Amino acid sequence: MAVETIEGSFAIAKTVSRCEPGVVACYPITPSTHIAEDLDKLYADGELKSYVAVESEFAAMSVLVGGSAAGARTFTTTSGQGLALMHEVVMAAAGMRLPIVACVANRALSAPLNIWNDHQDSISERDSGWIQLFCESNQEAVDTIPQAFKIAESAMIPVMVCVDGFYLTHAVEQIEVPEKEMIAQYLPKFNPKIKLDAAAPLSLGVYAAPEHYQDFREDLSKDFEASNAAIERYAEEWSGITRRSYGNGRWEEYKTDDAERVLIAMGSVCGNIKVAVDELRKNGEKVGLLRIKSYRPFPYDIVRILRNKQEIGVFEKDLSFGAKAPLFSEVALSVRDWRMRVSSFIGGLGGKDVTVEHAKYMFTKMKEGAEVTEFIK
Amino acid sequence: MKIPYAQPGTATANKTGDWRSKKPVVNKPACIKCGNCERFCPDGAAEVKPDGAEINYDFCKGCGICANECPVKCIAMVEEEKK
Amino acid sequence: MPENELFTPGHTACAGCGAAIALRMVMKALGPDTIIVNATGCSEIFTSKYPQSAWRVPYIHCLFENAAPVAAGVAKALEVSGNDHTKVVVIAGDGATYDIGFGCLSGALERNDNILYICYDNEAYMNTGVQRSGATPFGTNTTTSQVGSKIHGKTEWKKPILDIVAAHHIPYAASTTIAYFADLDRKVKKAAAMKGARFINIHAPCVPGWGYDPALSVKLSKLAVETGMWKMCEIEDGKETISVPPKMTPVVEYFKLQKRFKHLTPEEIEVIQKKINAVWGKQ
Numbered sequence: 001m002a003v004e005t006i007e008g009s010f011a012i013a014k015t016v017s018r019c020e021p022g023v024v025a026c027y028p029i030t031p032s033t034h035i036a037e038d039l040d041k042l043y044a045d046g047e048l049k050s051y052v053a054v055e056s057e058f059a060a061m062s063v064l065v066g067g068s069a070a071g072a073r074t075f076t077t078t079s080g081q082g083l084a085l086m087h088e089v090v091m092a093a094a095g096m097r098l099p100i101v102a103c104v105a106n107r108a109l110s111a112p113l114n115i116w117n118d119h120q121d122s123i124s125e126r127d128s129g130w131i132q133l134f135c136e137s138n139q140e141a142v143d144t145i146p147q148a149f150k151i152a153e154s155a156m157i158p159v160m161v162c163v164d165g166f167y168l169t170h171a172v173e174q175i176e177v178p179e180k181e182m183i184a185q186y187l188p189k190f191n192p193k194i195k196l197d198a199a200a201p202l203s204l205g206v207y208a209a210p211e212h213y214q215d216f217r218e219d220l221s222k223d224f225e226a227s228n229a230a231i232e233r234y235a236e237e238w239s240g241i242t243r244r245s246y247g248n249g250r251w252e253e254y255k256t257d258d259a260e261r262v263l264i265a266m267g268s269v270c271g272n273i274k275v276a277v278d279e280l281r282k283n284g285e286k287v288g289l290l291r292i293k294s295y296r297p298f299p300y301d302i303v304r305i306l307r308n309k310q311e312i313g314v315f316e317k318d319l320s321f322g323a324k325a326p327l328f329s330e331v332a333l334s335v336r337d338w339r340m341r342v343s344s345f346i347g348g349l350g351g352k353d354v355t356v357e358h359a360k361y362m363f364t365k366m367k368e369g370a371e372v373t374e375f376i377k
Numbered sequence: 378m379k380i381p382y383a384q385p386g387t388a389t390a391n392k393t394g395d396w397r398s399k400k401p402v403v404n405k406p407a408c409i410k411c412g413n414c415e416r417f418c419p420d421g422a423a424e425v426k427p428d429g430a431e432i433n434y435d436f437c438k439g440c441g442i443c444a445n446e447c448p449v450k451c452i453a454m455v456e457e458e459k460k
Numbered sequence: 461m462p463e464n465e466l467f468t469p470g471h472t473a474c475a476g477c478g479a480a481i482a483l484r485m486v487m488k489a490l491g492p493d494t495i496i497v498n499a500t501g502c503s504e505i506f507t508s509k510y511p512q513s514a515w516r517v518p519y520i521h522c523l524f525e526n527a528a529p530v531a532a533g534v535a536k537a538l539e540v541s542g543n544d545h546t547k548v549v550v551i552a553g554d555g556a557t558y559d560i561g562f563g564c565l566s567g568a569l570e571r572n573d574n575i576l577y578i579c580y581d582n583e584a585y586m587n588t589g590v591q592r593s594g595a596t597p598f599g600t601n602t603t604t605s606q607v608g609s610k611i612h613g614k615t616e617w618k619k620p621i622l623d624i625v626a627a628h629h630i631p632y633a634a635s636t637t638i639a640y641f642a643d644l645d646r647k648v649k650k651a652a653a654m655k656g657a658r659f660i661n662i663h664a665p666c667v668p669g670w671g672y673d674p675a676l677s678v679k680l681s682k683l684a685v686e687t688g689m690w691k692m693c694e695i696e697d698g699k700e701t702i703s704v705p706p707k708m709t710p711v712v713e714y715f716k717l718q719k720r721f722k723h724l725t726p727e728e729i730e731v732i733q734k735k736i737n738a739v740w741g742k743q
Contacts, residue, residue, distance in 0.1 A: 022540045023533055049540040055567030062526035066533025069520050092522055097380045156378060194380050196518040198493045198546050203383040203513035205521035212510050219379035381510060388470035388514035416641050417678050419480035420469045436469035440476030441675030
């Protein structure tokens with residue numbers, strides 16, 4: 001594999017095209033726009049089978065429902081308001097068990113209008129029945145795309161690959177974009193048993209009255225739990241091919257073994273947190289980072305890493321008005337039997353920078369030994 | 378894995394003939410086999426046979442369109458017997 | 461007999477349902493090499509309740525307002541897999557077509573997506589209890605255009621959907637009714653044999669929504685055409701061809717058979733009659 005100097009968006013688009021989706025439909029919205037545009041250029045150059053330039057994000061996801069139901073591998077990209085507009089179809093796609101893959105270039109939600117990065121868009125879909133994988137780097141993003149298709153198509157659950165808008169999408173860096181042959185050996189052809197086929201007619205998306213509806217939801221819930229194993233297995237398989245790994249596919253531990261204080265976070269901010277960890281360790285502070293990659297399904301088994309720590313802090317770029325923050329809530333639940341102090345830090349909203357200094361601040365704050373909830377300024 | 382789908386044509390298990398309060402009765406000798414009843418029935422419950430139109434009472438809901446559209450008025454709507 | 465029907469008996473449409481008649485006729489014209497994409501509404505609810513389905517062709521329902529893009533996705537998947545023969549057909553009511561799905565419909569038409577979009581128009585949101593839609597005629601009594609002491613039914617005119625659709629310069633746009641079965645059959649077969657975005661609007665009376673004796677569904681469709689209230693035509697290459705010219709039977713003959721119009725005063729009927737006359741260039 002050759003290393004290229006390439007914009008994150010283009011690397012993602014190239015990787016998608018090498019996974020050979022049958023139906024791609026995108027509506028441009030900052031900061032996922034470059035991915036959408038790059039996919040169209042690949043289509044214009046004969047490297048993508050289709051590109052439907054739809055009239056809205058809602059239409060994009062709807063086109064993919066039809067394409068996926070008719071047996072095609074499908075992909076779209078969006079951000080912020082676009083994902084919010086897709087919400088109705090996002091929920092339907094999961095309920096219909098369609099293995100659609102979407103790359104969400106995370107962006108803040110209106111109002112006020114803001115095109116910059118935070119996680120509120122994806123977090124607001126956490127109940128939808130989509131698997132949600134958050135990437136720290138562009139290299140991880142291109143490595144996650146083939147995994148996303150494989151996980152989706154084996155579990156028949158749609159997958160959202162989340163990358164921080166601008167920080168990743170618009171960063172030009174050295175990335176090894178997976179070769180077509182590598183992907184071909186890893187990702188089997190999509191061949192669903194249940195699909196729209198005149199030779200074997202079925203009625204998909206029928207409505208379910210009270211005596212049946214809950215059965216479908218329970219079943220999806222059960223299959224969702226089971227997908228944890230698939231996520232780990234397919235991550236390991238891909239690592240075997242690329243010789244790169246990012247933890248176990250569900251989370252990554254960075255110097256947590258002997259850490260007394262652990263900060264938990266998702267996405268590209270973890271890069272800065274890792275730098276803070278290294279700098280504080282130079283001064284003898286025993287700190288570490290637990291990066292969550294799979295937000296859904298949530299890895300409650302991180303408790304085995306956290307249970308003997310002195311302080312836990314959760315940093316996130318999202319919130320839930322009137323309640324504890326989404327990532328914090330899951331972490332607090334996972335350690336509930338251990339009566340630990342878990343602090344909640346919210347920041348980076350609407351693209352507000354979260355620096356190495358901010359990360360150090362959070363570790364220092366945790367040293368005070370009180371459970372806090374605060375916004376990082 | 379439960380995917381919300383249904384097998385084709387399984388609605389035929391649902392005998393909507395139960396809905397009727399009136400039922401169409403065809404005077405077969407008078408039937409000119411024009412096909413109107415077969416074409417216009419919302420439920421596919423009328424079929425033109427060699428000896429005249431025949432009603433499938435398993436599914437006929439008793440709407441009366443067949444009787445209304447018959448050009449020779451050979452279909453009469455009569456009260457359904459009480460069960 | 462049920463074995464031959466691609467749209468089987470056993471569905472739970474009301475007795476005399478105009479939409480059910482339309483769907484039966486449409487499926488006879490289309491044949492088995494068809495994928496149906498259905499919008500939420502009467503047709504979806506009365507044909508596909510788990511675990512039953514009245515469809516003997518592949519069928520998909522997703523949401524209320526996205527039948528057009530879902531169909532576009534199905535068509536695209538067929539195209540990339542080298543299938544150039546299976547027809548992709550939308551079945552949607554006027555609610556999904558004129559209103560909530562209007563934006564997506566326009567997008568599909570603008571892209572000339574290879575789909576045949578068939579709307580059954582019963583002129584209100586019937587499935588949810590007869591609320592007004594953009595397709596509801598002027599003056600109609602519906603649950604959200606009620607007749608009260610100050611307002612006397614719907615105050616807006618019916619959205620000219622066929623003109624709007626045809627203005628996208630798609631290969632084929634047409635309107636028909638369940639009463640003229642040969643016309644409906646011909647138009648569906650003609651459209652099905654073409655490529656690109658095609659649209660057919662079918663007048664489909666609704667027994668409970670319009671308020672009439674179920675036996676009159678076909679007769680009402682005929683009257684709609686004879687009075688000029690429903691234009692039967694085809695639009696190809698920007699040229700409109702009238703399929704059945706109206707006899708100009710007074711509209712009151714159509715109104716008096718339906719409860720949804722019974723509140724109309726002679727003056728209001730005259731306003732409507734004048735409008736219809738103007739549409740057809742009559743005095």
